[in-house]
Every structure is written in structure tokens, then in C-alpha cells.
Amino acid sequence: MTDRAGTPAEPDPEPEREREREREQEPPTERGPEPAGSGGSGDGDSPESPESPEPADSADGASGAPAKPRRHWLRWTALGVSVVLLGAAGTGWWFYRKLDDNITTDTTAADELRRYEKERPAAVVSAARNILLIGSDTRSGEGNREYGRDKGTQRSDTVILLHLSADESGATAVSIPRDLMVTIPSCARTEGGGRTREQQAQFNWSFEWGGTACTIRTVEKLTGIRVDHHMVIDFRGFKKMVDAVDGVEVCLKEPVDDSDAKLKLPAGRQTLDGEQALGFVRARKSLGNGSDTERMDRQQMFLGALVNKVQSDGVLLNPAKLYPVLDAATKSLTTDPGLDSLRDLYDLARTMRAIPTEKVQFLTVPRRPYAYNANRDELVQPAASELFRQLREDRPVVVRKAEPDGGADASSDGKPDDADTPVPSGTPTFTGRNAAEGACA
Numbered sequence: 001m002t003d004r005a006g007t008p009a010e011p012d013p014e015p016e017r018e019r020e021r022e023r024e025q026e027p028p029t030e031r032g033p034e035p036a037g038s039g040g041s042g043d044g045d046s047p048e049s050p051e052s053p054e055p056a057d058s059a060d061g062a063s064g065a066p067a068k069p070r071r072h073w074l075r076w077t078a079l080g081v082s083v084v085l086l087g088a089a090g091t092g093w094w095f096y097r098k099l100d101d102n103i104t105t106d107t108t109a110a111d112e113l114r115r116y117e118k119e120r121p122a123a124v125v126s127a128a129r130n131i132l133l134i135g136s137d138t139r140s141g142e143g144n145r146e147y148g149r150d151k152g153t154q155r156s157d158t159v160i161l162l163h164l165s166a167d168e169s170g171a172t173a174v175s176i177p178r179d180l181m182v183t184i185p186s187c188a189r190t191e192g193g194g195r196t197r198e199q200q201a202q203f204n205w206s207f208e209w210g211g212t213a214c215t216i217r218t219v220e221k222l223t224g225i226r227v228d229h230h231m232v233i234d235f236r237g238f239k240k241m242v243d244a245v246d247g248v249e250v251c252l253k254e255p256v257d258d259s260d261a262k263l264k265l266p267a268g269r270q271t272l273d274g275e276q277a278l279g280f281v282r283a284r285k286s287l288g289n290g291s292d293t294e295r296m297d298r299q300q301m302f303l304g305a306l307v308n309k310v311q312s313d314g315v316l317l318n319p320a321k322l323y324p325v326l327d328a329a330t331k332s333l334t335t336d337p338g339l340d341s342l343r344d345l346y347d348l349a350r351t352m353r354a355i356p357t358e359k360v361q362f363l364t365v366p367r368r369p370y371a372y373n374a375n376r377d378e379l380v381q382p383a384a385s386e387l388f389r390q391l392r393e394d395r396p397v398v399v400r401k402a403e404p405d406g407g408a409d410a411s412s413d414g415k416p417d418d419a420d421t422p423v424p425s426g427t428p429t430f431t432g433r434n435a436a437e438g439a440c441a
């Protein structure tokens with residue numbers, strides 16, 4: 001269409017519509033009065049108000065540039081935390097596997113015991129547990145040869161029957177003298193094959209002749225108590241356990257110089273390391289009257305002090321101290337299949353941890369010199385049978401210290417010399433100690 005003369009041309013509608021669309025898309029802004037002389041152009045716009053909302057992130061990221069490094073930082077932080085957690089979990093799993101693999105399982109004893117299941121005593125209280133702790137005097141193996149020549153056999157240097165009550169309120173550890181005369185049943189020989197015949201002999205020969213299974217069967221025959229589990233620990237393991245808790249404190253009335261036990265100590269209060277502790281619990285010739293009676297008393301006292309030390313928060317709540325204890329314990333342990341995992345041992349340790357130290361009791365089975373050989377022992381009846389019945393039926397047993405001037409012989413029947421502290425009616429009492437008394441009580 002041609003414009004008429006003198007009539008201005010009509011504006012092109014397309015650019016006008018484009019500008020209107022742009023104005024509609026712009027967000028409304030509040031503006032102050034424009035300065036005089038401003039033509040309303042963009043050059044005269046006032047700066048944005050602090051209350052104005054921050055521009056939203058655009059698809060191309062131009063307006064979201066400040067948030068981009070922040071998102072990267074969060075991503076790297078999350079990745080770092082994940083790596084640390086995975087590393088910690090992996091390390092924890094490695095430690096668990098290592099400790100678990102340290103434990104040796106005694107399947108031979110389990111197989112032998114199954115053969116005699118019908119003649120073994122039944123458990124009277126199923127929730128209660130009876131664990132036989134055996135300290136082996138074997139000289140074979142690293143760290144054990146220095147205590148004598150390995151003759152290919154071993155005897156039980158220490159045997160303790162540990163009874164854990166069904167309600168987990170108490171623990172009673174009963175030492176069985178190595179020289180106690182008992183009936184040892186016919187057992188499969190650990191060396192040379194064949195079987196032994198049933199015979200009367202000193203107790204620790206059962207371990208030499210038939211190993212753990214024979215010792216368990218001898219204890220069950222002697223006490224009528226079902227042995228649920230067993231643990232065997234050697235010299236090296238005992239030393240490392242003591243060293244792992246930084247030693248155990250004892251008090252000596254007199255200095256000790258015993259070359260056989262490799263022990264030389266001054267009198268007084270002192271902390272024994274692993275090597276010294278082993279000599280202390282094994283010495284017979286230079287401490288006291290040289291009897292096995294006093295040696296067992298020292299063992300019980302020392303074990304009570306060790307229980308106290310291990311139960312302390314300084315060990316249980318300190319990974320740097322707890323791991324060496326667990327490593328030493330698991331490396332030196334041989335157990336039945338029911339206790340051959342770290343989880344099983346943890347459950348046992350948890351039970352012991354929950355028992356107050358004054359309820360962790362130590363005593364020796366009532367005995368006296370054997371009528372036909374003063375260097376051997378025999379049970380005192382009916383005191384021994386009374387003790388075995390209480391443990392078998394999971395009934396309470398009370399132990400007390402003997403009078404200081406009573407001597408070893410005064411308490412050889414297992415009955416305490418002091419009866420000042422009242423006990424529940426019908427509860428038998430025996431000479432012994434508890435872990436709360438400590439080594440210097």
C-alpha cells in the first residue's frame with residue numbers, strides 16, 4: 001500500500017509487538033523518582049534494593065554462578081566422609097577377622113566327648129554355664145621353650161572350674177589341685193595311640209595321658225558337674241595377657257629369689273610384668289611353705305587382680321589397650337567349638353563384665369594330705385560334695401578369707417575360720433577370696 005502525500009507512514013507493527021512482549025516478560029520493579037534530566041533510559045536506573053530477591057538459577061548457569069562452587073564443596077565433603085566410613089569399616093572388619101582367626105578350635109576333644117555322651121552328667125540348670133580353664137605347662141611352641149625341654153608331653157599346670165550363674169549375678173572359680181588323687185577314666189592316648197585303663201592317679205596326669213577330653217571327663221566324674229566349655233592357655237599367652245594390661249600389682253611380704261621360676265623380686269608393693277607374673281603364679285620352692293596349696297592361693301589372688309585390671313574402663317574403653325589384650329588372649333587360646341569365635345568370647349566377656357567384682361569368687365576344692373602319701377591330696381568329705389552340689393544346682397556359695405594366723409592347714413577343709421559376717425541360712429561358706437579384695441588386701 002502506497003502512502004498518501006503529507007501523511008506520515010504507519011509504524012511497522014512487528015517491532016512494536018516484540019517490545020510489548022519483552023515488557024510483559026520483565027519482572028515488575030519498584031523505582032524511586034527518576035532524577036531530573038533522566039530520559040528514563042537504562043543508564044539512569046537506581047541500584048537494586050537489598051531486599052530484592054536473588055535471581056533464580058538459569059538453565060545456562062549464568063545467574064547461578066555463586067552456588068556452583070558450594071555444590072562442588074558439598075559433593076567432595078560427602079565423598080570424603082564416605083571414604084573415611086568405608087575405611088573404618090574395612091579396618092574394623094580386618095581386625096575382627098584377625099582376632100577371630102587367632103583362636104584354635106579343639107575338635108579332637110569334642111569328638112572324644114561325643115563318644116562318651118551317655119555317661120556324662122546332664123546339666124541340671126541349663127542357663128548356667130560351667131567352663132573348665134586349663135593352664136598348660138607345655139614347653140613346645142614359641143615363647144615356651146625357655147621353661148624347660150619339650151618332652152613331647154604336657155600336664156595341666158593349673159585347672160579351674162568356672163561356674164557362671166544362670167542369672168549372671170555371680171561367678172565362682174574352683175581350683176582343682178594338680179596333686180589331688182582321683183579316678184581317671186579310660187581315655188584315648190594323645191601320644192602313641194591306644195587307650196589308658198581306668199585308674200587312681202594324681203589329677204594332672206589326666207591331661208598328660210588323654211589331653212583335654214580326658215581332663216574334662218575326670219572333672220565330671222569327680223564333681224558330677226557337666227562341663228559346657230573349655231579353654232586351654234599356655235605360658236606365652238599368660239605373659240602376653242599381663243603385658244597387654246601394663247602389668248598387675250601385687251604385694252610381697254618377703255623378697256623372692258627363685259631360679260627355677262626365673263623370679264627375683266624385692267619385698268613390698270609392685271607391678272609385675274608378664275614374665276614376672278608367670279614366675280609368681282608358678283613358684284613353689286621359694287614362696288611360703290613350698291606347697292601347692294599356697295601356690296593356688298597366689299594364683300587365685302593374682303587372677304582376681306587381673307580381672308579387676310581388665311574390667312577397668314582404662315582397658316575396656318581404650319581401643320589402644322583393648323586390642324592387644326584381645327590379640328594376646330585369642331592367639332594363646334584353644335577352645336571347644338562352642339567358644340571358638342570372637343562373638344562367643346565377647347558374650348562371655350560381657351557376662352563377666354556385668355558381674356560385680358565382689359561376686360567373682362575364688363576358692364580351692366576342700367582337700368587335705370593324702371593318707372598314703374603326704375605329697376598328694378585327697379578330698380575332704382562331706383565339704384567337697386556339698387560344694388559340688390551347690391554349683392551343680394546353681395545355688396549360692398559364699399567364700400571368706402581365713403584368719404591371718406590360721407595358716408594353710410587351718411583352712412584345708414575349705415571351711416572359713418571367721419564366721420562374723422552373717423550369710424543366708426543354709427548357704428555353705430568356704431575359705432577363699434573375691435576379686436574386689438585385690439592383690440594387696
